[in-house]
Amino acid sequence: MMPMYFYFSDQVVLLFDFWNVRSPAGMVLSVVVILLLALLYEAIKVAKAKVILRMMPALVPSVSQETLREPEQASVNAGLEQPAGTSKNPFLWHVAQTLLHITHVVLGYLVMLAVMSYNAWVFLGAIVGSTVGYYVAYPFLSIQ
Template sequence: MSKMYMSPGGYMPLMPNGTSNTQSSMQSMMQMSFYWGKDATVLFHGWPGKSVGMYILAIVFVFLLAMAIEVLSNQPLIKPGTSPLVGGLMQAFVQFFRISFVYMVMLAVMSFNGGIFIAAVVGHTLGFFIAKSRALALVNKEEDKGSSSVRNNV
């Protein structure tokens, strides 16, 4: 049986056709360049499979996760006057979910499916837009309160 050198671990036996058993099974399981199509594996083995409906669900799921990441990243988490312990616990709780979502989106994008990639990018973009526009609206609201009280006191 011929041998193939694997870096840095050692040798892997080759099949009669010159490929290793692991190598041929990995090539059928993992796509290593961007591709288009509904036949993908996203996050879990066999999901979404070959179903168009499940593929659309996977795209929507990744889109919503990406949006949630941006909203959780850009929102004030605690109110003034909250105790430091409670505020810290709330921030840690939100951070746990945000980081979990980040890794899930990263793994989904590593499926190299073009639709999943676009869903992640558009989800991040829309989530960022929503979070920042809400923050700007709050700032404008606070400025309006401050300027109206100044006008009333003059």
């Protein structure tokens, strides 16, 4: 029976039966993998936001990139022309957004289920990965 409280140990089964950790080196490697999954989760969250920002002018003609950046300085006619890089048919952008979304959901559930092993090392790896991912990825939202 698995404990229902956080514990520090170098023995745990993570996500799948074959991911059976039984040594300190295996725990370090597992924590690094969980850290990277959490980091990737944050990076994909930013990528989804960038796709949405890029797709928004194509979906709502009254919204332009200038409106998204500086709403108080946007002109009345802003957004009437198609922004560079978006197609008249937003289908491809929607497919990209959908693929990013499903990847984001799967990674989120994997990290959550790993944390539900109640191993404190795995939990700390997820927290550090999420923190580093947020710190590294979110400045890319402001880069145009």
